[in-house]
Amino acid sequence: MTLHAWLIDDAPASAWQAQCGGYYRGLRRAMRSPSTVFGIVSVLGIVLIALLAPWLGRVDPNAQDILARLQPASAQHWLGTDQLGRDLWSRLIFGTRPTLLIVVLVALLSAPMGLVVGICSGYFGGWVSAVLMRITDVFMAFPRLVLALAFVAVLGPGIVNAVLAITITAWPPYARLARTETLAIRNSEFIHAARVAGIPTWRILLGHVLPLCIPSTVIRVTLDMAGVILTAAGLGFLGLGAQPPLAEWGAMVAAGRQFIFDQWWVAAVPGAAILLGSLAFNLLGDGLRDVLDPKNA
C-alpha cells in the first residue's frame, strides 16, 4: 500500500490514520490554490535564506567601504551599496534573521500566554473569567503600535524589548479565541466524564481542552505574523527596534530615507523585502485557514 493510498483510505484503521488523512486532504485542497502555494514556498524560502545566509550573502553585511558608498546595482554589488558602502544584497539576506527571530519569539511567547488566559477564563468562568476578560479588553483597547512604543520607551530600544513590547500587545486576541473555544466544550460529555473519573483539573485543561484550542490559535497566529513583521519593521524604522549595525529591514529603510530622491534603491529594496515577507505569511495564513478550519471546508 502506498503512502497516498494509506492517507486517503476511506476506512482508516486508527484515529492516527484518520487524522493524517484529514490533514493530507486539506493540504491537497490548499495546494490547488496558487496563492497558498506561493505563501508556503515564500515562507520556506525565507527560512532557508536565513539558515544559509553566510553562503548566500557573499560578503560580510557589516563590511564598510566608504569609497564605494551609495553605488547602484552592479556585478560586484548585486543590489548596490548603502551610505557606508555596505553590500545591500548581503544586508538584505542577513536581514531575514532578525525578522524571523522576532516573528518566532513573538509567536512562542504570545500564543501560550493567550491560551492560558483564555482557557482559564473559559473553563473556570465566574469572577476569574470576569477579571481576566476585563484585563484582556484593556489591552485590546490600546492601539498596538502606540502601546508597543510606550513599552519600548520604558524598556529601551533593541530586538528583545521589541519582542516583549509586541508580545504584550499581541496576546489578547488569542485569549478571546481560546475562551470561545473552551466555552463551547466546557459542558460536553467527555469533560464531565474526565472530571468524574477524578482526573485533576490541570490535566483536563492540558490534555483535553488545550488540544482543541490549538488549530484556531495556529491559524490566527500565522495570520498575525504578517502584522508582527510590519510592527517590528515599523519599530525598526523609528529607530526603536534592532540597533545598528545589525542589518534589519525596517532600520535599513530608515537609513535609505535620507537618499530617497537620488539613491532610491537604498530604501526601496529592504521595503520590498518587508512587503514580500508579510505577504508570504498572509497567504500562508489564508491557506492554513482553509485547511484547518472545518467551517471553510
Place this chain on the structure above:
Amino acid sequence: MKRWGRAQRLVHGCARAVLTLALTIVGLLLVTFLIQRAAPIDPVLRVVGDHASPEAYKAAKHELGLDRPLYVQFGRYLGDVAKGNLGKSTSTGRAVSEDLREYFPATLELSTVAIVLGVLLGIPLGLWAAHQHDRWVDQLVRVISLFGYSVPVFWLGLMGLLLFYAKLHWVAGPGRIDDVWQYTLQAHSHLLLIDTAMDHEWAAMRNAIAHLALPAALLAYFSTAYIARMTRAFALEELGKEYVLTARVKGANEARILWRHVLPNVAAPLVTVISLSYVTLLEGAVLTESVFSWPGIGLYITNALFSADLAAVLGGTLLIGFCFVGLNTLSDQIGYWLDPRVR
C-alpha cells in the same frame, strides 16, 4: 407596556456601556501609570539634579508624593488626568495637554480626510465585488486588500514621495503647509482646511491641500482596502439570503437590491469596521507622520520618545487610547441603533 420595556432595556444597555467604558478607561490609566512607575527614569532626579543631598532628594520626593503608597499615587494620577493635567513635557517645556491641543488636530484632519475617502471608495467597491463574485472586480478587490494588509505604510509613503513629489511634481513635499504661511495663518481650530476657509486665504488652502493630498491618499488606500474587503464579505453573505431572491423575483434591479436591501442590513457591522479603521488611522499616524514630517500626535510621540520625555509619550498614548475606547463604544451604540434585530 411594550414600549416601556424597550425604554428600560435601552437605559439598561446604556448604563452597561458606560460602566464598561469607565472600567476600560481606568484600566488604560492603570497601564500608563504602571509604565510610568516602571520607567528607569527617576522623576525625583529630574527635579533636584544628579548631585542633590539626600535630604533635598527626600524632600523633593515627598513634594512629588512619590513616598506614598502606590494606590494613593494612582488615585492622584486619576484626579490629575480627570482635570486634564497630563504633566509637563520636558522637551517642549509646556503642559502636555497644551501640546496635544496643538498637535492632535493635524492628525485628526489627516485621518478624517482619509477615512471619508476610504468610506466613499471602499463601500461601493466592496458591494460591486460581492455582486461580481469571482469576476475581475472581485479579484481586484482581493489584490488591493491583500497588498494593503502586507505593505509597510512607511515604505509606501516614501515611494509615494519619490514618485509623486520628486519625479512627477504632482503634490507638495513633507510638512503641512509651506513656510510662507506657517506663521501668518490665524489658528482658530488648528485644522488648516477650516482655518484657511474662515480667513478666505485661498492660496494657503490650495497649498495645504497640496501637502495633504499624498499622506491622505496613502492612508485612504489602507482604509479602502479594509472597508472594501469587509463590505464584500458581509454583502456576499446577505446576497445568498431569501429576501434578495424575493426582491429579484419581484423585478428589482441589481443596484436597488445592493443599495436599498443589502446595504441597510450590513450597516451595523460596517459601522464597527469603519470606526476600527478610523482608530487604526489615528494610530498609523505614528509612522505616516514620521515619513511626511506631519506635525501631528504621532510625530509628537516619536520626538518625545527620543528625548526620554515620558510624560509626553504617555499623554499622547493616553489620548489615542481614549479615542480608541470612545469610538468603539460609539460605534457599538450606533450599530445598536441602526439594527433593530439586536435591540
